[in-house]
Amino acid sequence: MDLIDELAQRFPERESLAAYKVPRLFRFVAETELPLTTTGKLQKNRLASTFFADRLESE
Secondary structure, three states, rough: HHHHHHHHHHHHHHHHHOOOHHOOOOOOOHHOOEOOOOOEOOOHHHHHHHHOOOHHHHH
């Protein structure tokens, strides 16, 4: 059983969500890899470019 199937079993309400609310891609990273500000807040504007740059270029 792969991770997506396991998540689907653990969260059955996913099926009742609208399609645009369901993530298409998961990427698990260590907390130390996240782009943070000097105060420790997550830099959401850099998040996609940091981890999904290869995916953004192909679209």
